[in-house]
Amino acid sequence: xxxxxxxxxLSRAASKRITVIGDLMLDEFVWGKVGxxxxxxxxxxxxxxxxxxxxxxxxNVARNLREFIAGVSVIGMVGPDASGQQLLGLLRExxxxxxxxxxxxxxxxxxxxxxxxxxxxxxxVDREQFREPSPAQxxxxxxxxxxxxxxxxxxxxxxxxxxxxSAALVRQLxxxxxxxxxxxxxxxxxxxxxxxxxxxxxxxxxAEALAAAGLASADPxxxxxxxxxxxxxxxxLLEAWxxxxxxxxxxxxxxxxxxxxxxxHHIPTKARQxxxxxxxxxxxxxxxTLALCCDAAPIEAAEIANHxxxxxxxxxxxxxxxxxxxxASFEDDCA
Numbered sequence: 001x002x003x004x005x006x007x008x009x010l011s012r013a014a015s016k017r018i019t020v021i022g023d024l025m026l027d028e029f030v031w032g033k034v035g036x037x038x039x040x041x042x043x044x045x046x047x048x049x050x051x052x053x054x055x056x057x058x059x060n061v062a063r064n065l066r067e068f069i070a071g072v073s074v075i076g077m078v079g080p081d082a083s084g085q086q087l088l089g090l091l092r093e094x095x096x097x098x099x100x101x102x103x104x105x106x107x108x109x110x111x112x113x114x115x116x117x118x119x120x121x122x123x124x125v126d127r128e129q130f131r132e133p134s135p136a137q138x139x140x141x142x143x144x145x146x147x148x149x150x151x152x153x154x155x156x157x158x159x160x161x162x163x164x165x166s167a168a169l170v171r172q173l174x175x176x177x178x179x180x181x182x183x184x185x186x187x188x189x190x191x192x193x194x195x196x197x198x199x200x201x202x203x204x205x206x207a208e209a210l211a212a213a214g215l216a217s218a219d220p221x222x223x224x225x226x227x228x229x230x231x232x233x234x235x236x237l238l239e240a241w242x243x244x245x246x247x248x249x250x251x252x253x254x255x256x257x258x259x260x261x262x263x264x265h266h267i268p269t270k271a272r273q274x275x276x277x278x279x280x281x282x283x284x285x286x287x288x289t290l291a292l293c294c295d296a297a298p299i300e301a302a303e304i305a306n307h308x309x310x311x312x313x314x315x316x317x318x319x320x321x322x323x324x325x326x327x328a329s330f331e332d333d334c335a
Contacts, residue, residue, distance in 0.1 A: 001303050003330040009304070010068065010323060012294040017071030017151055021141075021173065022058030022158030022165055022187075024076035024101070025110040025128075026087040027318045029054070034117045046117050054318040055090050056112060058158035060279050061187075062096050064286035064308075064320045073097035073148070075141055077104055077131065077164050084109035100144045102137050110162055119316060132166040142172050149176065153293045154183035156285060157199075161191035174198040183292055187285040188212065200292065201245035202237070203285045209233040209248045213240070224253050224266050234258035245298050247305070249284055251277075257302045267302050270310035270329060279318045280309045287321070307333070 032046040055063050058076050065072045074091065078084035078101060087109060091098050113125040133141060145155075155177045159165045177184040178198030185201045188194065190211045196202050210217060213233035221227035230248065237246050238258055246258040254269035287308040291301035307329040311321040 001300055001330070003327060003334060005300070006304065006327060006330050009291055009294045009296045009300065010326075013068045013290060014070070016069045016153045016290065016293045017073075018065055018069065018154045018156060018289065018293065019073045019075060019100075019145070019148060019152055020058050020062045020065070020156045020158055021075040021145075022061075022156075023110065023160035023162040024055075024059045024074060024078055024087060024164075025057035025112055025160070025162075026083045026090075027054045027056030027060070028052075028111060028113040029317050030113060030115045032115065032117050034122070044117065044122060046115055046122055052317065053086060053090060055087060055094075055096075056279070056318055057110065057160045057162075057282075058156075059087065059091060059096075060282040060318050060320075061156055061158050061286045062091070063094060064279075064283045065290060066094050066096055067320050067322050068287075068290055070095065071151075073100060075100045075102075075145065077102045077107055077133065077137075079103070079107040079109045080105050081109050083111045083127075100141070100148070102133065102141065104131070104137070107131055116316070128162060130163040132163045133169055138166070138169050138172065141169065142176065145173055146176060149180045149182060152182055154185065154200075154289050156289050157184070157186040157196075158282070158285065159187060159189040159192060159194065161189035165192070165194065167192075167194055170194050170196070183289065185285060185289045185292075187281060196241040196243060199241060199243040201247060201288065201298075202241055202243050203247045203249065203281070203288060204237075205249045205251070205281065206230060206233075209237060209246075213237050220250065220253060222253065224250055224256055225264070230256060231264060234264055247284070247288060247302055249281060249309070255284075255302055255306050257298060259298055265299055265302070267299075267306045270307050270333065273314045277313050280313050283312045283319075283321055284309045287326075
């Protein structure tokens with residue numbers, strides 16, 4: 001796709017409104033340096049030089065969208081703890097609407113702490129609690145989304161397998177989004193076998209696609225168009241999930257787009273440097289959905305998502321891509 005076509009697509013973005021529903025998290029990065037091994041155990045001692053916090057999980061999808069559009073909101077669950085309030089504060093600083101977020105007094109906000117030394121992740125510490133929404137919270141969320149739907153262009157379901165996207169909630173909300181004729185996309189998680197019905201598109205990675213299709217794990221084949229397991233999984237999931245589009249991310253091999261009635265299409269990776277894959281999938285689903293909202297063809301939307309992910313993996317931390325960076329990636333590709 002030529003840079004001129006990208007600019008034409010993105011010129012339609014400003015007026016779009018998208019809601020992200022899913023598992024909200026706070027991402028903490030502890031930065032430091034390693035100078036010695038601990039005398040207590042054979043592990044490195046990290047001397048901390050700084051800390052940074054970012055919205056993570058479904059909140060990071062919203063953050064990626066906010067780089068391109070003003071109308072972004074999130075629906076998820078946080079606790080009354082300091083981490084929950086910090087997460088809401090970070091989102092509000094970026095003018096992401098949190099009014100529909102459920103604050104549960106008995107819930108502990110999910111926090112992922114990554115300790116990074118010399119640009120290498122040393123360890124990750126997860127503080128999390130699996131919690132499905134109660135019947136009252138499900139009804140609260142459903143009613144709120146119904147009121148919001150007429151103003152929306154798309155809804156993204158972001159499942160990190162932490163419980164907020166329960167089978168009952170997905171079934172009810174996806175039905176409402178589908179009935180309203182809005183674009184609905186999903187980023188699934190292999191820990192939850194959810195029925196992704198009424199979706200415009202679903203975006204698993206290769207391992208998730210094989211698992212969801214009931215196929216045994218298998219090593220990737222190069223070139224991907226000769227990857228029999230991948231092709232079989234794509235065909236099965238288009239039918240099983242009854243979705244129009246299936247975008248399978250392939251890591252260093254790029255992406256594979258499956259579309260009803262058409263042959264699979266492989267999009268090679270654009271990544272030149274890979275420092276940190278944290279959040280690359282969040283960027284992909286955000287930009288793929290936004291591009292579809294802007295009347296991009298599915299292949300064009302996949303190319304945009306692919307370029308956006310390539311920009312993000314070249315950064316450290318839970319990162320986003322800006323319109324200028326995305327345009328530069330397309331310009332470099334045509335140089």
